[in-house]
Amino acid sequence: xxxxxxxxxxxxxxxxxxxxxxxxxxxxxxxxxxxxxxxxxxxxxxxxxxxxxxxxxxxxxxxxxxxxxxxxxxxxxxxxxxxxxxxxxxxxxxxxxxxxxxxxxxxxxxxxxxxxxxxxxxxxxxxxxxxxxxxxxxxxxxxxxxxxxxxxxxxxxxxxxxxxxxxxxxxxxxxxxxxxxxxxxxxxxxxxxxxxxxxxxxxxxxxxxxxxxxxxxxxxxxxxxxxxxxxxxxxxxxxxxxxxxxxxxxxxxxxxxxxxxxxxxxxxxxxxxxxxxxxxxxxxxxxxxx
Amino acid sequence: xxxxxxxxxxxxxxxxxxxxxxxxxxxxxxxxxxxxxxxxxxxxxxxxxxxxxxxxxxxxxxxxxxxxxxxxxxxxxxxxxxxxxxxxxxxxxxxxxxxxxxxxxxxxxxxxxxxxxxxxxxxxxxxxxxxxxxxxxxxxxxxxxxxxxxxxxxxxxxxxxxxxxxxxxxxxxxxxxxxxxxxxxxxxxxxxxxxxxxxxxxxxxxxxxxxxxxxxxxxxxxxxxxxxxxxxxxxxxxxxxxxxxxxxxxxxxxxxxxxxxxxxxxxxxxxxxxxxxxxxxxxxxxxxxxxxxxxxxxxxxxxxxxxxxxxxxxxxxxxxxxxxxxxxxxxxxxxxxxxxxxxxxxxx
Numbered sequence: 001x002x003x004x005x006x007x008x009x010x011x012x013x014x015x016x017x018x019x020x021x022x023x024x025x026x027x028x029x030x031x032x033x034x035x036x037x038x039x040x041x042x043x044x045x046x047x048x049x050x051x052x053x054x055x056x057x058x059x060x061x062x063x064x065x066x067x068x069x070x071x072x073x074x075x076x077x078x079x080x081x082x083x084x085x086x087x088x089x090x091x092x093x094x095x096x097x098x099x100x101x102x103x104x105x106x107x108x109x110x111x112x113x114x115x116x117x118x119x120x121x122x123x124x125x126x127x128x129x130x131x132x133x134x135x136x137x138x139x140x141x142x143x144x145x146x147x148x149x150x151x152x153x154x155x156x157x158x159x160x161x162x163x164x165x166x167x168x169x170x171x172x173x174x175x176x177x178x179x180x181x182x183x184x185x186x187x188x189x190x191x192x193x194x195x196x197x198x199x200x201x202x203x204x205x206x207x208x209x210x211x212x213x214x215x216x217x218x219x220x221x222x223x224x225x226x227x228x229x230x231x232x233x234x235x236x237x238x239x240x241x242x243x244x245x246x247x248x249x250x251x252x253x254x255x256x257x258x259x260x261x262x263x264x265x266x267x268x269x270x271x272x273x274x275x276x277x278x279x280x281x282x283x284x285x286x287x288x289x290x
Numbered sequence: 291x292x293x294x295x296x297x298x299x300x301x302x303x304x305x306x307x308x309x310x311x312x313x314x315x316x317x318x319x320x321x322x323x324x325x326x327x328x329x330x331x332x333x334x335x336x337x338x339x340x341x342x343x344x345x346x347x348x349x350x351x352x353x354x355x356x357x358x359x360x361x362x363x364x365x366x367x368x369x370x371x372x373x374x375x376x377x378x379x380x381x382x383x384x385x386x387x388x389x390x391x392x393x394x395x396x397x398x399x400x401x402x403x404x405x406x407x408x409x410x411x412x413x414x415x416x417x418x419x420x421x422x423x424x425x426x427x428x429x430x431x432x433x434x435x436x437x438x439x440x441x442x443x444x445x446x447x448x449x450x451x452x453x454x455x456x457x458x459x460x461x462x463x464x465x466x467x468x469x470x471x472x473x474x475x476x477x478x479x480x481x482x483x484x485x486x487x488x489x490x491x492x493x494x495x496x497x498x499x500x501x502x503x504x505x506x507x508x509x510x511x512x513x514x515x516x517x518x519x520x521x522x523x524x525x526x527x528x529x530x531x532x533x534x535x536x537x538x539x540x541x542x543x544x545x546x547x548x549x550x551x552x553x554x555x556x557x558x559x560x561x562x563x564x565x566x567x568x569x570x571x572x573x574x575x576x577x578x579x580x581x582x583x584x585x586x587x588x589x590x591x592x593x594x595x596x597x598x599x600x601x602x603x604x605x606x607x608x609x610x611x612x613x614x615x616x617x618x619x620x621x622x623x624x625x626x627x628x629x630x631x632x633x634x635x636x637x638x
Contacts, residue, residue: 004570004578021537021632155576157538157600158591162580176570180580180589183566187587189402201589204604205536253584258566259558266568 005173006109007166010068012159013122014107015206017146018057027126027142032059037093038210039165045086053082054166056102058095062136063087063102068166070108076115079104103134118143126151163202165214167221171290174221175229175269177202182229182265185238185245188253192246195223228289232281233268237261294366297353300381303366305507307383312505324385326504328514329393330406330497330521331378332610334586338372341403344380344392364388371515377406377522379514386500404585406497406521407613409629411638413493415520416479425480427490428452431468432475436563436622437551451478471544473620473627478502481513489513495617497521524637528609537632538593538600539612545625546596549577552623559584563618567592583611597624613637 017026018036036057041050055066065082069075087098106114109123118134120143121127128143162177181201185193193201199218200207207215226245230238237251251257267275276285294300304326338348338357345368346361357370364384371379382389397403416424428451435443450465452458457465474495481489489509490502499517504510531537549572556579559566567581567590579592588607592615593600599619603611612629616637620627629637 003572016536019536021535154573155593155595157540158578158580158593158602159536160589160591160602160604179568180582183582184587184589187582188399190587201604253559255558262557262566262568 005170005176006070007164007170007173008162008177010070010107010109010122011164011166012161013153013156014055014066014068014120015159015161016153016156017120017122027146028057028064028139030142030145031136031138032061033057033064033139034059035095036209037095038206039214040093040211042085042089044081044084045088046084049084051082051085053085056085056090056093056095058087058090058098059136059138060096061138062100063090063095063098064136064139065102065104066107067104068107072110072112074112074114075106076117079106079114079117100135103136103139105134122153124152124154126153159205161202161204161206163199163218164206165210165218168214168217169221171221171225171288172269172271174218174225175271178222178225179265179269182226182238182245183261186247186251186253186258186261190247192241192244194243194245195219195226198222198226198245224289228285229265229268232279232285233264234261294351294358294369296351297356300351300356300358300369301507301511304381304383304510308504308507311503324383326501326510327382327386327389328499328501328510329380329382330408330499330514330518331380331397332404332406332497332521332525332608333372333376333378334402334404334608334610336402338370338378341399342396343370344368344382344389344396345384364392368392374518374522376525377518379518390498402586404608404610404614406518407610407617407637408493408495408497408517408521409613409616409637410474410626411635412517412520412524413474413477413495415517416493423482425482426477427480428478429465429469429474430476431472432621433472433545433625434622437548437555438623446472447475448472449476469626471625473617473625475621481509493517495621524613525609528612528631528636531631531636532603532609533605535632538591538602539609539636540630541599541601541612541616541619541624542628542630543597543599543620543624544627545623547594547623549575549594549596552594553577553579556581563615563622565590565592565615583607583615585614586611 017028018033019026020029036055038055041052053065054068057064082104083101085102087102091097104117106117106119107122111121116133118131119129126146128147131140131143134140167173178198181198184190199215199222230240237248239246239248271290276282343359345364346359348357349360350357355372358366359368367384369381417426430449433446435445448468476492476494478492480487489504492500501510553569556565556567564584566584567579569577569579571578576595583590586608589604591602601612603609616627616629628635
């Protein structure tokens with residue numbers, strides 16, 4: 001099994017900042033940002049153009065937009081475009097409406113200078129850069145406090161979601177995201193799972209924070225990758241009937257079978273040309289499935 | 291022998307067994323006959339008639355939600371109390387060796403049943419009850435060093451049945467030290483009124499209790515039900531915490547574990563831990579896994595250091611996994627294990 005995809009680490013470590021446990025309160029949460037939406041559509045207040053930032057949240061004092069990226073290219077233009085989001089319409093998503101411009105933050109695993117925007121780095125120790133661009137004093141203060149406390153993000157408990165909407169075009173990450181859901185299909189009492197169930201399992205706690213459209217996009221890729229798994233890797237043990245993926249009669253829950261399935265799931269999750277050759281697949285698999 | 295149709299019939303039969311044993315204790319000092327056993331069973335939304343009986347089939351008694359087994363070889367030997375939806379109580383009058391096998395097989399059939407895994411604080415619960423005179427009469431510790439190769443495994447077990455109120459000189463020190471490091475597998479508790487013994491019990495970490503001696507069947511039922519209610523409330527609280535917070539369950543081990551050996555065990559779903567996981571991240575002293583818990587086939591995430599673990603159970607998953615993994619892991623390889631959620635000890 002590959003390591004946790006960096007995209008998932010980026011998302012989990014950023015989402016953590018909105019949450020609270022007894023031993024830890026994320027700086028966003030501390031600043032009053034509790035409810036948030038993921039990958040939701042908003043319009044600009046001037047010319048009603050569509051914008052779809054990664055995370056939007058609001059507190060009593062204002063709106064926060066967070067863009068998450070692994071890309072080393074500058075995000076300045078995109079971040080600038082979020083400044084015009086009509087924050088009066090946040091109520092459509094159950095968030096508090098405002099009449100002021102949102103604070104926009106870029107969250108990354110490595111620092112890249114995006115110009116006149118506040119940025120956070122959520123790898124290892126939490127870091128904040130250019131907080132002076134934030135209007136919300138509570139937010140600024142709490143981000144600086146988290147940095148001062150040298151908040152260690154490496155050994156946080158795993159948040160249970162394994163899919164995020166951005167993965168819809170990332171096949172390898174999708175495979176990682178649904179492996180445990182696939183393992184459950186082999187439960188003696190499991191009647192099988194549909195694609196919708198696999199996606200909802202993977203989204204878990206963030207399932208109610210994303211749009212139906214984003215779920216549908218994920219479902220398309222999950223369907224494609226499940227077919228890849230069923231036909232090329234687990235044809236002996238996995239079958240599909242009326243949209244439900246089920247175990248075959250050949251499956252038994254003996255350690256030897258579980259170990260064999262685990263190895264095949266590993267090969268599927270980490271598939272590359274060498275893996276394909278191992279299964280005698282070679283050119284028969286289209287590149288886009290990888 | 292009179293056939294069983296009601297709860298009253300069950301109680302009469304059990305009471306006769308207690309009375310016979312008391313008679314034989316009076317006559318010969320021997321405790322003849324099989325002991326009554328009760329198993330606390332965690333039920334995850336299944337109906338009694340759908341899961342069958344440990345031996346044969348269930349027949350419902352005149353008293354609703356009580357069942358007796360019908361079987362060719364062992365008729366009317368198991369009695370099931372399903373009056374609590376989440377925690378059932380299964381009584382058995384078969385000898386321990388057979389009874390334990392039948393119950394293990396029944397739970398292992400993959401029908402959403404599990405044992406109730408009693409934490410140390412739950413095993414010690416009787417000592418906290420000021421209105422009843424329960425006296426601790428012994429403790430059993432277990433450590434099988436299950437992550438080590440067989441030839442190197444430092445197996446350890448200790449059963450200290452001291453049997454008197456005052457411990458022999460030196461034993462208390464030994465027990466205090468050992469209990470800090472190793473998991474408690476069982477505890478003997480005796481209930482006394484004045485100078486006479488009302489009930490002698492041995493509670494096990496896997497939710498079983500053996501009634502070594504009793505004078506009143508109602509007394510037995512009431513006290514077994516007390517633990518069932520206590521555990522049921524702990525499950526309810528833990529489910530609520532899981533559903534309303536983003537925090538994980540945290541397991542604290544007293545013994546350091548070998549992460550490489552842990553990986554070796556869990557990849558194939560082998561061993562008592564019954565975890566089928568894939569490793570997703572590895573640092574020198576920390577690893578992340580995800581996969582399924584083979585007892586219930588619920589998804590779980592385990593992030594594990596050498597002396598602690600975070601256990602995340604996604605929504606819909608059964609939180610009984612937390613005490614199960616803590617108990618099994620504790621007796622297998624991690625020693626005395628406590629469970630916390632947001633810094634507060636749970637299942638306690």
